[in-house]
Amino acid sequence: MPRVQDVPSIPPAGRADDGGALPPVLDVQDLKTFFPTDAGTVRAVNGVSFAVREGETLAIVGESGSGKSVTGLTIMRLLGRAGAQIAGGEIWLTRGDGNRVDLARLADADMERLRGSEIAMIFQDPMSSLNPVFPVGEQIAEPLRLHKGLSRRAARAAAVELLALVGLSDPARQVDAFPHQLSGGMRQRIMIAIALACEPRLLIADEPTTALDVTVQAQIIALLRALQARRRMAMIFVTHDLHLVGDVADRVAVMYASQVVEEGPVADVLATPAHPYTRALLACVPRQQRGEKRRRMTPIPGTMPSALAVPSGCRFHPRCAHAAARCIEAVPALEAIAPDRRARCVRWREIGP
Amino acid sequence: MTAAAEPLLAVRGITKHFAAKGPPVRAVQDVSFEIGRGEVLGVVGESGCGKSTLGRLVLRLVEPTTGTVAFDGTELMALAAAELRRFRRHMQMIFQDPFASLNPRMTVGEALAEPVRFHDGLGRAAARDRAAALLAQVGLGAEHLDRYPRAFSGGQRQRIAIARALATAPRFLVADEAVSALDVSIQAEVVNLLKSLQETFGLALMFISHDLSVVEAISDRAMVLYLGRVMEIAPIDDLYSRPAHPYTLALLQAAPGGGKRGGDRLILKGEIPSPSAPPSGCVFRTRCPFALADCARDIPRLTAVRPGHLKACIRDDLTL
Structure with missing residues (x-):
């Protein structure tokens, strides 16, 4: 077994575990990944937090430039090429022996031993x-x-x-x-x-079926789910396809412009999306049940903001149908909207389910 | 048949075999269909089904091995090269990657002016005015005329490619995976643009895509291809709510969010066989959960399940 030394392996106090349960396999707290460029610093991942438990699949969904792939690469510490740096936050992995390590601060050689094994x-x-x-x-x-x-x-x-x-x-x-x-x-x-x-405790799958035909995609998804159930592995499934999320994941984190804007159980988020961006994303490609009347595709107005010029306040406000003055003033917190759900919208109560 | 009911496009028995080392690649096999004036026909299928080749065949961008294409009564295969070039103004194509079809050294204004100068013989100033009008049709301002393709986002480039396709006022457009490379929010934008242009100008459209939900959003009818052959063709609502061919059902259920989660989804075994060695009889039988011994014998004919709804499957006893 690989041995990891000289790393902080005691988690800080006050972590949000539902008392007595096993700690999550992966617990990401306020993660920040920045790329220096000639035009300025690109904050590709900016304050992302989530947890994944044993046997659970968390989908991270978003459009190009949302930061979803960089999040996965940051956890794997595969950022080398573009000069990206972890600028803050913690990535706690619970190892097979029960010890926890912060991948954000692990030495390269120790990370090398974890990669491919755990x-x-x-x-x-x-x-x-x-x-x-x-x-x-x-x-x-x-x-x-x-x-x-x-x-x-x-x-x-x-x-x-x-x-x-x-x-x-x-x-x-x-x-x-x-x-x-x-x-x-x-x-x-x-x-x-x-x-x-090597029977890893965590598998990160970054758009693993995007290049495949749909019938083959269905096979691979079924395979991943069967293997995961058998091995009790935790999985992070990164995808642009919100509908695929319903087939593959237990929980979903929706990312927009480097932040998580909504998180919760897949069925709840798809059925009653709380954040206007999640709603807008679903309306882009409506799915109807058999016999239901055909719905038109509804694009999201405007364009994804440049990573070098993110809007003030809520990053989605320039494109949001519900934007109000206070949406521009401060970045909304990712607040609990139900026991197991969070949304980054100050108006989630008013705009209703 | 009266003149009004005559289809804009009539494709009869079109077949394309590409020469290869070993047996030829049977890309498209004996495909026949029609597209009405102002009608949108979706063409769906997975890689290797022949949908892109079919799109090129109906515009005679590749020569068929056998078969014919009639466009508004004109037999395309009978046209000489120069005649075909002039005739192309009626039929245009847009592709998945608009960047690859726009010359990086030409400004958008030049790219849009080129076809109108060639086909309509317009002068420089008149062509530029027409280019500005075309940009307006796809929702872009005249300030973009002097910019180069690299200055535009993917969605904007696809708008420019559409504007260029519209330059000669065509009556028929083939869109080959035209929104597949775009983010979903931009996909919706481009699909809605195509739909509104199609309605405004009465354009007929052959919309080729692997994405069933996009095809559903834009098409009046759809045709399902597998290994170069038509499996099913039907009005869109009928096809999606009452699929008659096992392959169509499998496609619909395999689509993300299209089926029920868990075990009761129809998941096909194996992968698409090589088009160089397609199975005998029904080409789908090697992956079909309902295949019988008879399916290996004869190539199933397209037969009507309901008016306008055809399937190529000998199993009439299935309730899908």
């Missing part, structure tokens, strides 16, 4: 994450050899088992296949096998 990530494009010159079996075996110290033979046997687990037919043969010989759906299954090889 937390893993899958991406939209499996082809760019798979190495084209190695058979897929070797790529599945690699984390097992690295983190679990398995022998070459044992790792290969485990890879065959994992391929069966993710639903590949003829795994004993496919283990020697190269990525280019596989379809997009099969490649995503391989990525899931690699991510799950």
